Amino acid sequence: MSDNKLPLPFPRILLGPGPSSVSPRVLEVMGRAPIGYLDPELFEGLADLQSKLRMVYGTANSTTLAMTGTGMAGMETCLANLLEPGDAVVIGVHGFFGGRMVEIAERLGAKVTRIDAEWGKTIDPEAIRTAASATSDLKLIGVVHAETSTGVRQPLEPIAEIAKEFNALFLVDAVTSLGGIPVEVDKIGIDASYSGTQKCMGAPPGLSPVTFSDRAMSVFANRKTKVQSWYFDIGLVNNYWSGDHMYHHTVPGNLLLAFRESLSMIGEEGLDARFVRHETVSARLIEGLGELGVHPFAEEGYRLPTLNSVIIPDGVDDLSVRKELLTKYGLEIGGGLGPLKGKIWRIGTMGESASIRNVDLLLAALRKIIK
Amino acid sequence: MSDNKLPLPFPRILLGPGPSSVSPRVLEVMGRAPIGYLDPELFEGLADLQSKLRMVYGTANSTTLAMTGTGMAGMETCLANLLEPGDAVVIGVHGFFGGRMVEIAERLGAKVTRIDAEWGKTIDPEAIRTAASATSDLKLIGVVHAETSTGVRQPLEPIAEIAKEFNALFLVDAVTSLGGIPVEVDKIGIDASYSGTQKCMGAPPGLSPVTFSDRAMSVFANRKTKVQSWYFDIGLVNNYWSGDHMYHHTVPGNLLLAFRESLSMIGEEGLDARFVRHETVSARLIEGLGELGVHPFAEEGYRLPTLNSVIIPDGVDDLSVRKELLTKYGLEIGGGLGPLKGKIWRIGTMGESASIRNVDLLLAALRKIIK
Numbered sequence: 001m002s003d004n005k006l007p008l009p010f011p012r013i014l015l016g017p018g019p020s021s022v023s024p025r026v027l028e029v030m031g032r033a034p035i036g037y038l039d040p041e042l043f044e045g046l047a048d049l050q051s052k053l054r055m056v057y058g059t060a061n062s063t064t065l066a067m068t069g070t071g072m073a074g075m076e077t078c079l080a081n082l083l084e085p086g087d088a089v090v091i092g093v094h095g096f097f098g099g100r101m102v103e104i105a106e107r108l109g110a111k112v113t114r115i116d117a118e119w120g121k122t123i124d125p126e127a128i129r130t131a132a133s134a135t136s137d138l139k140l141i142g143v144v145h146a147e148t149s150t151g152v153r154q155p156l157e158p159i160a161e162i163a164k165e166f167n168a169l170f171l172v173d174a175v176t177s178l179g180g181i182p183v184e185v186d187k188i189g190i191d192a193s194y195s196g197t198q199k200c201m202g203a204p205p206g207l208s209p210v211t212f213s214d215r216a217m218s219v220f221a222n223r224k225t226k227v228q229s230w231y232f233d234i235g236l237v238n239n240y241w242s243g244d245h246m247y248h249h250t251v252p253g254n255l256l257l258a259f260r261e262s263l264s265m266i267g268e269e270g271l272d273a274r275f276v277r278h279e280t281v282s283a284r285l286i287e288g289l290g291e292l293g294v295h296p297f298a299e300e301g302y303r304l305p306t307l308n309s310v311i312i313p314d315g316v317d318d319l320s321v322r323k324e325l326l327t328k329y330g331l332e333i334g335g336g337l338g339p340l341k342g343k344i345w346r347i348g349t350m351g352e353s354a355s356i357r358n359v360d361l362l363l364a365a366l367r368k369i370i371k
Numbered sequence: 372m373s374d375n376k377l378p379l380p381f382p383r384i385l386l387g388p389g390p391s392s393v394s395p396r397v398l399e400v401m402g403r404a405p406i407g408y409l410d411p412e413l414f415e416g417l418a419d420l421q422s423k424l425r426m427v428y429g430t431a432n433s434t435t436l437a438m439t440g441t442g443m444a445g446m447e448t449c450l451a452n453l454l455e456p457g458d459a460v461v462i463g464v465h466g467f468f469g470g471r472m473v474e475i476a477e478r479l480g481a482k483v484t485r486i487d488a489e490w491g492k493t494i495d496p497e498a499i500r501t502a503a504s505a506t507s508d509l510k511l512i513g514v515v516h517a518e519t520s521t522g523v524r525q526p527l528e529p530i531a532e533i534a535k536e537f538n539a540l541f542l543v544d545a546v547t548s549l550g551g552i553p554v555e556v557d558k559i560g561i562d563a564s565y566s567g568t569q570k571c572m573g574a575p576p577g578l579s580p581v582t583f584s585d586r587a588m589s590v591f592a593n594r595k596t597k598v599q600s601w602y603f604d605i606g607l608v609n610n611y612w613s614g615d616h617m618y619h620h621t622v623p624g625n626l627l628l629a630f631r632e633s634l635s636m637i638g639e640e641g642l643d644a645r646f647v648r649h650e651t652v653s654a655r656l657i658e659g660l661g662e663l664g665v666h667p668f669a670e671e672g673y674r675l676p677t678l679n680s681v682i683i684p685d686g687v688d689d690l691s692v693r694k695e696l697l698t699k700y701g702l703e704i705g706g707g708l709g710p711l712k713g714k715i716w717r718i719g720t721m722g723e724s725a726s727i728r729n730v731d732l733l734l735a736a737l738r739k740i741i742k
Contacts, residue, residue, distance in 0.1 A: 011404035018621055019405045030625060031402025033382035034390045034575050036703045068577065069440050069602065072620040076602045104601045198621055204405050206439065206577050206623035228599050230475045231440065231447045247708070249443040250389055250569055252577035254401060255626070332407045337618070 012326075013358055016334035017148050017307060017346045018176070019198035019205045020353040022258075023265060026203055030258040037250050045257050046241060052263035056178060056201070056271065057193065057211050059185035063234065064211040065241045066197070066259060068252055071175040074194025074208030076104050077232040078171055079142075081212075081220050082192060085109030087139040090131045090168075092123035092159070096149035096337045097173060101142050108228060110139075119150050119340065120309070121299045125158035132166045139219075140169040140191075145183065146176035148199075149337045151298040151309030151346065153181065160189040169216055175199060178209065179266055180278045180306035180350055191216040197255075200278070200306050202262035202351035206255045210234075262351075278305040281354045285347065286310075288363040292370060297344045306354075308347040309340075316370050318342045329365045383697075384729055387705035388519050388678060388717045389547070390569035390576045391724040393629075394636060397574055401629040408621050416628050417612060423634035427549060427572070427642065428564065428582050430556035434605065435582040436612045437568070437630060439623055442546040445565025445579030447475050448603040449542055450513075452583075452591050453563060456480030458510040461502045461539075463494035463530070467520035467708045468544055472513050479599060481510075490521050490711065491680070492670045496529035503537045510590075511540040516554065517547035519570075520708045522669040522680030522717065524552065531560040540587055546570060549580065550637055551649045551677035551721055562587040568626075571649070571677050573633035573722035577626045581605075633722075649676040652725045656718065657681075659734040663741060668715045677725075679718040680711075687741050689713045700736045 014021045022030075035042050046065075054064050067077050079101070083089065087110045091101050094117035105112050113131045117123040123143060132138055141163045143154055156172060163170035169191040174183050178193075180200030185193055191213040198205035212220070212234060220234060227233040231249070239246040266274060282305035286296060289310055297309040312318050318335055322345075325331040334346035349359065385392045393401075406413050417436075425435050438448050450472070454460065458481045462472050465488040476483050484502045488494040494514060503509055512534045514525055527543060534541035540562040545554050549564075551571030556564055562584040569576035583591070583605060591605060598604040602620070610617040637645060653676035657667060660681055668680040683689050689706055693716075696702040705717035720730065 012406055012410065014405060014407055016407050016409075019407065019624065022405050027402045027404065031398045033398065034385060034393050034569070035383055036385055036387050036390065037576075038387075039383065039697070039703065069444065070620045070623065073440065073602050076600065080600075100601070107597050107599055107601055196621065198405070204623060204625045205408075205621045206626055226478050228478055229447065229451075230471070230478050231444050232600075232602075249441045250567065250576045252441065252575060252626075253390065254575045255577055255623075326410070332410065 011330065013331050013361070014353055015347050015349065015358060015362055016332045017348050018196065018350065020202070020348055020350040022204055023202060023262070023352050025265065026258050026262045029261045030204060030254050032254065035253045037253065038245065042253055043245060045260050049256060049260040049263060050241065052260070052267055053209055056263065056266055057183055057185045058187060059211050061185065061211045061213055062242070063217055063238050065238065066207040066209045066256060067232065067237065068249060069208055070205050071194060071196030071208050073232065074196070074210050075101060075173060076229065077208065077210055077234060078192040078194050079104050079108055080227050080229045080232050081234045082140055082169055082171070082216060083108050083110045084223060084225050086111065088135045088137055089140045089142060090115060090128060090135060090138065092117065092128055092143040094121060094123050094150065094152055094154065095119050095144065095147035097144045097147060101144070101173065120152060120297055122152055122154050122302050125162060128159055129162050132162055132168065138166050138168045140171055142171035144173040146174070146181070146304050146306060148176045148307055149340065151304050151307045153302050153304045156188050156190070164189060169219060176304065176307050176350070179274065181275055181304070185211055197259050200350040202265060203259040204255065206252060207259055278349065278354050281349045281356060281359055282308055284356060285349060285359045288359065292366055306348065306350045308349060309344050310347065311344055312342070321369055324369050325365055329361070331362055331365060382701065384702050384732070385724055386718050386720065386729060386733055387703045388719050389567065389721065391573070391719060391721040393575055394573060394633070394723050396636065397629050397633045400632045401575060401625050403625065406624045408624065409616065413624055414616060416631050420627060420631040420634060421612065423631070423638055424580055427634065427637055428554055428556045429558060430582050432556065432582045432584055433613070434588055434609050436609065437578040437580050437627060438603065438608065439620060440579055441576055442565060442567030442579050444603065445567070445581050446472060446544060447600065448579065448581055448605060449563040449565050450475050450479055451598050451600045451603050452605040453511055453540055453542070453587060454479050454481045455594060455596050457482065459506045459508055460511045460513060461486060461499060461506060461509060463488065463499055463514040465492060465494050465521065465523055465525065466490050466515065466518035468515045468518060472515070472544065491523060491668055493523055493525050493673050496533060499530055500533050503533055503539065509537050509539045511542055513542035515544040517545070517552070517675050517677060519547045519678055520711065522675050522678045524673050524675045527559050527561070535560060540590060547675065547678050547721070550645065552646055552675070556582055568630050571721040573636060574630040575626065577623060578630055649720060649725050652720045652727060652730055653679055655727060656720060656730045659730065663737055677719065677721045679720060680715050681718065682715055683713070692740055695740050696736055700732070702733055702736060
């Protein structure tokens with residue numbers, strides 16, 4: 001047939017920082033014959049996707065859709081559409097992905113004030129407030145809700161309040177939270193948010209769900225300059241998704257309909273039940289790891305149930321453990337990023353991967369490997 | 372099971388401007404369990420993908436990979452990495468997609484000289500030469516090889532020569548040509564090119580194959596400013612694809628391995644045989660359409676065998692014919708874009724869709740519908 005070595009020895013069980021495992025029901029849709037980007041059946045699927053995505057985001061925002069690109073494309077989409085050169089922004093950085101937000105905003109020509117927190121801890125809202133008061137014409141405050149690099153959950157409400165107080169837009173990275181813990185865009189007062197399909201949402205990677213509030217869209221509509229990126233221009237992309245379906249690019253129908261299927265599964269499970277499942281599975285993992293002398297890295301009270309960061313015990317070799325898990329068990333867990341390389345593991349319990357079966361298997365395997 | 376209305380009544384036969392139909396062999400790979408972005412098995416697949424993609428592009432360029440986004444993401448990738456604000460470029464426009472190249476270059480802050488040709492005709496190389504000589508510090512000349520909006524094949528050699536003469540980079544849009552007609556990057560002297568997976572390459576949409584010559588990469592390396600787009604920064608993306616596989620974004624494994632499978636199929640068929648197949652199928656379509664009074668739109672001698680543009684006969688209603696084809700036969704063909712809306716059909720015979728069976732079915736259906 002083919003000279004490709006895949007199919008793999010066995011399907012991976014993905015307990016890393018993403019992608020997560022995907023249900024056979026979603027994979028079946030991935031493997032269907034493609035459909036044209038102007039097909040009425042696709043439009044029906046996209047409208048359904050949007051309505052279900054609004055439910056997961058907790059929003060009534062009409063501009064709620066999936067960008068063709070991964071979560072990082074969503075980050076760039078939000079920043080590129082809301083910022084113009086010279087705009088002042090405050091970005092909270094408590095890990096790798098906050099740093100990326102800074103990098104992208106700077107490439108767009110924004111004046112960035114960066115508020116750092118120690119990796120593993122949350123950002124102090126008072127530091128954001130101080131920076132905001134010291135900034136004239138503050139346009140936007142951005143933070144990462146669930147820092148994939150540290151496993152820390154950042155409380156959003158206090159920062160949303162500060163954004164309101166200073167009349168700034170509030171941007172939230174929900175890549176590792178959406179579908180796994182509550183995001184509640186409208187209730188909290190988030191103006192723009194992006195995520196990925198391959199974490200807690202149960203679909204393969206390749207799409208970035210985004211949502212923009214009416215206030216954000218009015219800031220967009222009143223831009224003095226065109227968005228630097230034509231591909232990420234939310235006005236053009238939205239013209240395809242809504243109303244006349246004006247051609248922008250050939251959307252990836254297979255990915256979109258597979259994502260729609262995973263959103264259907266989220267709706268059937270129920271958001272609250274899904275959040276409880278993530279909590280339960282994570283708690284069992286943390287308890288079991290504790291018995292093996294592997295303890296959490298992130299600050300207590302702010303640990304993500306979706307991405308469990310744990311300290312690699314002294315004398316345990318990061319790479320050889322992960323290699324053995326992968327080659328003997330087909331189990332993937334993640335290593336540390338940047339300064340945390342070799343110091344922590346990042347164990348994802350997200351979406352389809354968040355099951356007692358997976359956690360008990362991982363614990364059994366680790367018991368054998370690290371003794 | 373699910374409240375989704377799909378599966379469709381019947382799988383579509385895609386004879387529009389893309390996406391094209393996809394082989395069950397490629398779809399099987401699309402539907403496999405996902406794999407992590409740092410998995411050694413994935414790296415093996417990506418290396419194989421790159422080597423096969425070089426074969427199709429006719430290049431030894433080491434920077435030959437697939438961007439996570441559609442063909443338009445590839446267009447933006449090439450322009451954003453090679454241009455800096457103020458750079459002078461000459462772009463030939465003989466249809467919709469040439470116009471997009473202008474739009475993206477302008478958003479990037481380039482000084483664009485636009486050379487227009489009538490839609491349906493080729494660009495006159497002498498007009499490019501005149502513009503090039505009138506431009507100081509010309510950085511880049513860009514053209515669309517296969518204009519999806521008009522069905523015209525633009526000869527590349529004369530423009531490559533002009534680029535050489537003026538020491539400018541030569542950028543080629545190969546979205547509707549790569550894998551269907553020869554592109555021959557190295558032989559012609561193309562410095563950067565992008566395509567899509569969903570046209571002549573036989574894979575679903577969502578990826579954009581790109582290639583950069585060493586000369587283009589050295590222009591990139593000597594930039595004075597950072598690339599405006601972080602997501603499309605070819606240096607960062609290439610760092611993931613090559614060497615240390617440094618994390619940039621979560622690449623879509625399913626799409627990439629499916630694309631690798633379609634590249635394997637191209638290798639097995641053989642490029643030359645594949646080009647002949649496209650010619651043969653297109654010739655049969657054009658002949659059959661002629662019998663129905665439907666004649667080519669594009670200039671004779673420069674008609675693409677991959678995208679057949681034909682004039683809708685007087686008295687035939689564009690929309691109702693296409694609707695009947697879709698609903699009764701599950702056959703998709705494309706309408707005209709922009710000024711050609713309602714005036715032409717665009718019938719794709721690309722990749723897996725380019726078969727005698729499909730063409731004969733379409734002709735039979737049209738015979739019934741337009742009488």
